Amino acid sequence: MKMSGNKNTNSKRIKGRTISRGCAEGEVLLIETPISFLGGVNSATGEITDKESKHDGVSVAGKILVFPSGKGSTVGSYVMYQLKKNKKAPAAIINTECETIVAVGAIISEIPLLDKTKEDPFDILENGDRVIVNATEGWFEIKK
Amino acid sequence: MYLTKEEEKIYNGEEGETLQKAIEILVALGDIYGAEKFIPIKSAQISGVSYKTIGDAGLEWISDLKGTVKVPSILNPAGMDTENRKSLPIDDHFAEKQIEILNVFKNLGIRTQCTCTPYLLKDFDVKYKDNLAWGESSAISFANSVLGARTNREGGPSAISAALIGKTPNYGLHLEENRIPTILVETDFEMNLSDFAALGVVAGKEVGNEIPLFRMKDEKQNQICPKRDELKALGAAMAATGSVALYHIENITPEVLDKDFSFEIPKNKITIEKEQIDEIYEIVNLPSGKADNVDRRAFENVDLVTVGCPHCSEEELRRISELLDGKSVKKSFWIFTSRDVANRNPQIVESIEKSGAKVVCDTCMVVSPAANLYSKIMVNSGKAYAYVPGMCSAKSVFADLENCVKEALRE
Numbered sequence: 001m002k003m004s005g006n007k008n009t010n011s012k013r014i015k016g017r018t019i020s021r022g023c024a025e026g027e028v029l030l031i032e033t034p035i036s037f038l039g040g041v042n043s044a045t046g047e048i049t050d051k052e053s054k055h056d057g058v059s060v061a062g063k064i065l066v067f068p069s070g071k072g073s074t075v076g077s078y079v080m081y082q083l084k085k086n087k088k089a090p091a092a093i094i095n096t097e098c099e100t101i102v103a104v105g106a107i108i109s110e111i112p113l114l115d116k117t118k119e120d121p122f123d124i125l126e127n128g129d130r131v132i133v134n135a136t137e138g139w140f141e142i143k144k
Numbered sequence: 145m146y147l148t149k150e151e152e153k154i155y156n157g158e159e160g161e162t163l164q165k166a167i168e169i170l171v172a173l174g175d176i177y178g179a180e181k182f183i184p185i186k187s188a189q190i191s192g193v194s195y196k197t198i199g200d201a202g203l204e205w206i207s208d209l210k211g212t213v214k215v216p217s218i219l220n221p222a223g224m225d226t227e228n229r230k231s232l233p234i235d236d237h238f239a240e241k242q243i244e245i246l247n248v249f250k251n252l253g254i255r256t257q258c259t260c261t262p263y264l265l266k267d268f269d270v271k272y273k274d275n276l277a278w279g280e281s282s283a284i285s286f287a288n289s290v291l292g293a294r295t296n297r298e299g300g301p302s303a304i305s306a307a308l309i310g311k312t313p314n315y316g317l318h319l320e321e322n323r324i325p326t327i328l329v330e331t332d333f334e335m336n337l338s339d340f341a342a343l344g345v346v347a348g349k350e351v352g353n354e355i356p357l358f359r360m361k362d363e364k365q366n367q368i369c370p371k372r373d374e375l376k377a378l379g380a381a382m383a384a385t386g387s388v389a390l391y392h393i394e395n396i397t398p399e400v401l402d403k404d405f406s407f408e409i410p411k412n413k414i415t416i417e418k419e420q421i422d423e424i425y426e427i428v429n430l431p432s433g434k435a436d437n438v439d440r441r442a443f444e445n446v447d448l449v450t451v452g453c454p455h456c457s458e459e460e461l462r463r464i465s466e467l468l469d470g471k472s473v474k475k476s477f478w479i480f481t482s483r484d485v486a487n488r489n490p491q492i493v494e495s496i497e498k499s500g501a502k503v504v505c506d507t508c509m510v511v512s513p514a515a516n517l518y519s520k521i522m523v524n525s526g527k528a529y530a531y532v533p534g535m536c537s538a539k540s541v542f543a544d545l546e547n548c549v550k551e552a553l554r555e
Contacts, residue, residue, distance in 0.1 A: 017175065019176070074299035075192070078192070078198055078199070078205065081202075103172045103176060107301075108169070
């Protein structure tokens with residue numbers, strides 16, 4: 001749910017912890033549950049492959065991908081690298097709390113990644129919002 | 145995380161892109177898990193070696209690395225026997241890619257010995273309280289639990305990074321307070337080698353990511369003293385069905401015998417019954433896994449028998465050669481071991497191969513694509529039992545070593 005306040009004020013920077021450095025801009029895609037890149041995302045198309053999920057078939061390519069944390073096999077890190085090579089990687093990632101597989105995957109794939117942001121991204125972001133992530137300096141902002 | 149001046153230079157890219165990326169990975173992990181600083185490591189074991197597991201993506205990433213590892217480093221099993229490529233059916237494309245991967249590792253100064261049992265090598269010493277960065281789950285379990293060394297569960301990139309930097313962030317199982325047992329697991333029955341593997345399958349599922357302290361007694365409450373191969377089998381299975389990287393056994397494993405290691409018996413307690421162990425065998429409708437009391441209909445359509453997950457020790461190879469002595473196998477029977485152990489025991493290897501069975505080095509049934517050509521694979525390993533269905537698209541059948549050999553000899 002979006003807090004009305006954020007939309008009306010001038011764009012403000014929300015601080016977070018840098019996991020993987022870099023900057024990107026893109027549209028927000030919110031995934032509410034932990035993601036396993038191995039088996040959960042098709043590395044050729046960038047599409048989410050989870051029949052249980054309402055996001056099944058949605059592409060993560062070029063998105064500011066927001067999800068709570070990673071899960072599953074450590075080979076998931078290489079799947080993220082494969083996504084990047086196939087130009088289907090997310091533009092940036094915001095995690096609630098990052099874990100090893102996604103952290104390593106983001107760093108080797110040079111995908112900017114922030115976590116532990118001062119405000120919960122699920123509270124202030126909506127699907128389709130345009131967001132700038134500056135993970136080198138450790139912040140993101142909603143572009144108006 | 146605190147960085148020394150030297151580490152900061154690396155982080156800022158003054159020592160090149162590879163080391164910058166490597167330290168960036170380690171700092172991120174350190175930050176996630178609250179490490180305060182780096183600590184030096186004695187050795188690294190790098191997983192993600194088989195082309196079957198890492199594919200072109202992994203190969204591309206490692207190919208871009210430049211430099212030399214700073215500590216003795218060794219590899220997890222590859223997808224084929226690196227010296228005897230034709231020993232199992234491997235296609236040329238796979239073999240070429242696999243060789244490329246091994247050459248990349250070699251150029252980084254990594255020993256291209258591929259084994260999940262580096263602790264069995266004659267010249268790869270691990271001492272009590274050594275800090276390591278190891279990647280294969282059964283080796284991690286053995287190093288932590290049986291040798292009392294300290295390693296987290298490293299993924300491929302983090303183990304390579306630690307090897308290149310020669311350090312790892314100080315968190316998790318490197319810290320004594322995180323090594324204290326959190327759950328007591330009681331058993332009161334005698335066990336053979338495959339029973340330990342079956343116990344691992346059950347215990348891993350029950351304890352998840354806890355640190356178990358086993359209290360192992362027989363029916364008369366005498367202490368059970370597992371052999372090294374039994375500990376290897378137990379740990380491998382627990383790491384596969386749970387995420388157990390460290391276990392203790394009362395009166396047996398080094399840490400709980402160390403007066404300086406202070407811990408209390410966990411209040412949280414479970415008991416594992418003999419029946420639960422038998423059920424692992426009974427999944428294949430066996431009344432019991434014991435050699436002379438078996439309903440062989442359960443083994444119908446087994447088309448491949450494999451042992452050596454983790455890689456066979458000298459003692460296991462000797463036992464297999466005794467069981468096969470003077471006989472010939474009727475089914476494909478593959479025995480996996482490290483090249484080091486095979487090279488030190490040429491007569492045992494020769495005697496096993498006289499039966500028609502194959503002793504294969506550097507690889508295993510899980511990471512070799514050759515196993516994917518079969519539909520029902522018989523194993524005596526809790527770990528292989530757990531991974532074969534997903535990794536080889538084949539059914540797995542669990543039995544003890546004696547029954548595996550019997551099945552291989554059966555028409």
